[in-house]
Amino acid sequence: MKNVVIRIVLATALGVAAQAASAQTLGTVKSRGALNCGSNGSLAGFGLPDSQGRWTGLDVDFCKALAAAIFNDPGKVKFVPLTAKDRFTALQSGEVDLLARNTTWTSSRDTTLGLNFTGVNYYDGQGFMVRKALKVNSALELNDAAVCVQQGTTTELNLADYFRANKMKLKTVTFATSTEALKAYDAGRCDAYTTDASGLAGERLRLANTGDHVILPEIISKEPLGPAVRHGDDQWFDIVRWTHFAMVNAEELGITKANVDDQMKSENPDVKRLLGTEGKHGEALGLSNDWAYRIIKHVGNYGEVFEQNVGQGSQLKIARGLNALWSKGGLQFAPPVR
Amino acid sequence: MNTTETGAVETARPKAPLIYNPKVRGIAYQAALCALVAFLVWSAIDNAAENLARAKIATGFDFWNHTAGFDISQTPIEYSATSTYGRAFWVGLINTLLVAGIGIVLATVLGFIIGIARLSKNWLVARMAGFYVEIIRNLPLLLQLLFWYNAVLKALPSVRESLAIPGGGFLNNRGLFLPKPDFLPGSSAALIALALGIVAAIAFRIWARRRQYRTGQQAPVFWVTFGLVVGLPLIVLALSGFPIRFIYPESGRFNIRGGIEVLPEFMALLFGLVIYTAAFIAEVVRAGILSVVKGQTEAAYSLGLRPGPALRLVVVPQAMRVIVPPLTSQYLNLTKNSSLAVAIGYPDLVQIFAGTVLNQTGQAVEVIVITMAVYLTISLVTSGLMNIYNRSVALVER
Numbered sequence A: 001m002k003n004v005v006i007r008i009v010l011a012t013a014l015g016v017a018a019q020a021a022s023a024q025t026l027g028t029v030k031s032r033g034a035l036n037c038g039s040n041g042s043l044a045g046f047g048l049p050d051s052q053g054r055w056t057g058l059d060v061d062f063c064k065a066l067a068a069a070i071f072n073d074p075g076k077v078k079f080v081p082l083t084a085k086d087r088f089t090a091l092q093s094g095e096v097d098l099l100a101r102n103t104t105w106t107s108s109r110d111t112t113l114g115l116n117f118t119g120v121n122y123y124d125g126q127g128f129m130v131r132k133a134l135k136v137n138s139a140l141e142l143n144d145a146a147v148c149v150q151q152g153t154t155t156e157l158n159l160a161d162y163f164r165a166n167k168m169k170l171k172t173v174t175f176a177t178s179t180e181a182l183k184a185y186d187a188g189r190c191d192a193y194t195t196d197a198s199g200l201a202g203e204r205l206r207l208a209n210t211g212d213h214v215i216l217p218e219i220i221s222k223e224p225l226g227p228a229v230r231h232g233d234d235q236w237f238d239i240v241r242w243t244h245f246a247m248v249n250a251e252e253l254g255i256t257k258a259n260v261d262d263q264m265k266s267e268n269p270d271v272k273r274l275l276g277t278e279g280k281h282g283e284a285l286g287l288s289n290d291w292a293y294r295i296i297k298h299v300g301n302y303g304e305v306f307e308q309n310v311g312q313g314s315q316l317k318i319a320r321g322l323n324a325l326w327s328k329g330g331l332q333f334a335p336p337v338r
Numbered sequence B: 001m002n003t004t005e006t007g008a009v010e011t012a013r014p015k016a017p018l019i020y021n022p023k024v025r026g027i028a029y030q031a032a033l034c035a036l037v038a039f040l041v042w043s044a045i046d047n048a049a050e051n052l053a054r055a056k057i058a059t060g061f062d063f064w065n066h067t068a069g070f071d072i073s074q075t076p077i078e079y080s081a082t083s084t085y086g087r088a089f090w091v092g093l094i095n096t097l098l099v100a101g102i103g104i105v106l107a108t109v110l111g112f113i114i115g116i117a118r119l120s121k122n123w124l125v126a127r128m129a130g131f132y133v134e135i136i137r138n139l140p141l142l143l144q145l146l147f148w149y150n151a152v153l154k155a156l157p158s159v160r161e162s163l164a165i166p167g168g169g170f171l172n173n174r175g176l177f178l179p180k181p182d183f184l185p186g187s188s189a190a191l192i193a194l195a196l197g198i199v200a201a202i203a204f205r206i207w208a209r210r211r212q213y214r215t216g217q218q219a220p221v222f223w224v225t226f227g228l229v230v231g232l233p234l235i236v237l238a239l240s241g242f243p244i245r246f247i248y249p250e251s252g253r254f255n256i257r258g259g260i261e262v263l264p265e266f267m268a269l270l271f272g273l274v275i276y277t278a279a280f281i282a283e284v285v286r287a288g289i290l291s292v293v294k295g296q297t298e299a300a301y302s303l304g305l306r307p308g309p310a311l312r313l314v315v316v317p318q319a320m321r322v323i324v325p326p327l328t329s330q331y332l333n334l335t336k337n338s339s340l341a342v343a344i345g346y347p348d349l350v351q352i353f354a355g356t357v358l359n360q361t362g363q364a365v366e367v368i369v370i371t372m373a374v375y376l377t378i379s380l381v382t383s384g385l386m387n388i389y390n391r392s393v394a395l396v397e398r
Helices: A004-014 A025-032 A058-071 A087-092 A154-165 A178-186 A197-204 A234-252 A269-275 A281-285 A291-298 A302-309 B002-012 B022-054 B085-118 B123-137 B141-155 B188-215 B221-239 B264-290 B294-302 B307-344 B349-361 B364-393
Strands: A035-039 A077-081 A115-117 A122-124 A126-131 A145-150 A170-175 A192-196 A213-215 A223-225 A228-230 B163-165 B169-172 B175-178 B180-183 B244-247 B260-262
Touching: A025 A035, A025 A058, A025 A234, A035 A058, A035 A087, A058 A077, A058 A234, A058 A291, A058 A302, A087 A115, A087 A228, A122 A197, A126 A154, A126 A197, A145 A154, A145 A178, A154 A170, A154 A192, A170 A178, A178 A192, A178 A197, A192 A197, A197 A213, A228 A234, A234 A269, A234 A281, A234 A291, A234 A302, A269 A291, A281 A291, B085 B123, B085 B264, B085 B307, B085 B349, B085 B364, B123 B264, B141 B264, B141 B307, B175 B264, B188 B221, B264 B307, B294 B307, B307 B349, B307 B364, B349 B364
Parallel strands: A035 A077, A145 A170, A145 A192
Antiparallel strands: A115 A228, A122 A223, A126 A192, A126 A213, B163 B169, B169 B175, B175 B260, B180 B244
């Protein structure tokens, strides 16, 4: 009844990619020759193109790692910058293959929005930034304040919850992008600016006088940020999920970008299974057996990627904290490859 | 005779098969086209539903009654974070209508002034109006909105250095704050006086017009109307001892609270829309006035009318026939352009409903369909009203 032509015409017309929604993502990506990665285009440390148009960031490196696993070439990624507001529609409609855009994992996004979060590549929480001149030391002193916030975020909801729970009055001013919200805060439209704590560190660097602003100590929410894919393609879900796990396992096993070639000769069975010198774990995912080797060789392990983008190797200088390995007091824990 | 004649004709022309009958063919083609369109629409809906179901994305309109959970900066009706998405929709819709309604009125006034000024005999006035039109209508509206928003934020002082407005108001980069009248019991007498004043003023106008037709004598309509509508309620108010209290805005630790609050986002959007649309309306008005032949103006002057009344009584009524249809388009443009509010943080329908609500529910199809239906309805109602008005000013042919 429904022939292919009509399907394609209608699917395009409605923006609902009929085929992409089913278990075909890997094949689609391979035949396209590039991964379409939904990214943040304006957040230092997570996703930001530099003056030469080179994308950098923790989420950007995640997409590069995925491209390395599939194509053995981290350059085969097309980064699609998305606003917080539009990101889910872009993923639902098949415009991007995955969303790696500092997105908080919540139950409604995991269910009614039709998405699956594959893991947490950054444990975060929401904070506030205010002007030093206001002499505010705690978020609980913000009663009656005007707060600038980005639209379509959990931030917007947490903000309303926090003020309601603490019986404080609030004036929110909502903007479509973080850039506009930050600009309005800088212009004095709001007393405070709120977003994830990692974002605050990056956004503060973009203000006219960085030293005039302080980040308040309160963290008012849990923000587990991670990559997300569409419902209905288990193979693709597994590939995206294990890309992150491979990077965490590599850090735990001490495999780095620099020593990965030497590690190929390792006799440690955990290393052998991860790097594909033993077993067929890569083929089980629909990739080649050296998939994890490719990721580490081209992009690095989780710790390297973290330090380079948001940690000591970056301007943000964020400590590992919750994002340290479980063996070092953090929450990053990956199931074993076996 | 007749029967044999017709009978002969019928037998002479062989009965054509039905498919060669042009009428039948035409109907068949149209029916086939309708069926095809119906099938395409049905397939589209079916396909979308199937895809949504397969991706396990929520569908339907249940979300309407779910808790929204976010705050809105301008709430003309009661709204809080615990209200529903449906309530948020109404807040957005009213905010859109508010800025569009006020914008249409102001843009019309400004547009008429500029359009007439462009035809002025005063060289400077005409050139200034021409300059305005050419600059404003050739710059993208979004750019202008961002300009006005930044101008409002940058030019106005911070909260701590608020400009005090005589009478208890404040102006700063958080908005315009004005005292809010609170009508105490006993103020109803003044409201009744206001209603009576309006009725009396209308009656007086009708009487004055009839008398002018009959005798040619003019009555001081403006002053009598002013006295009845403004003076009478004020006198009643004074007699009843001013039963109105003003709630004055007060500065708190961070912000100014109480009174009437006009957001800078609203001001910037209104400014931008009015100034932009007025440039187009000015051209429409100029075209309308130029379409009235010069003989009409000369005839009016020769009857002894001064330029003001000649324009008001002779030229503009005839120009309206040309002005109204394109003016309607400008009104529709202004309403639709108000959706650019999203760029400067004004909480209109698109920002709240097609923005935050869509993002949180993930139900793009439903939300976008509702939003489109709303804009379509607003536009159809606007053009319907303008068509009624157009009929009243159109040339009545006898």
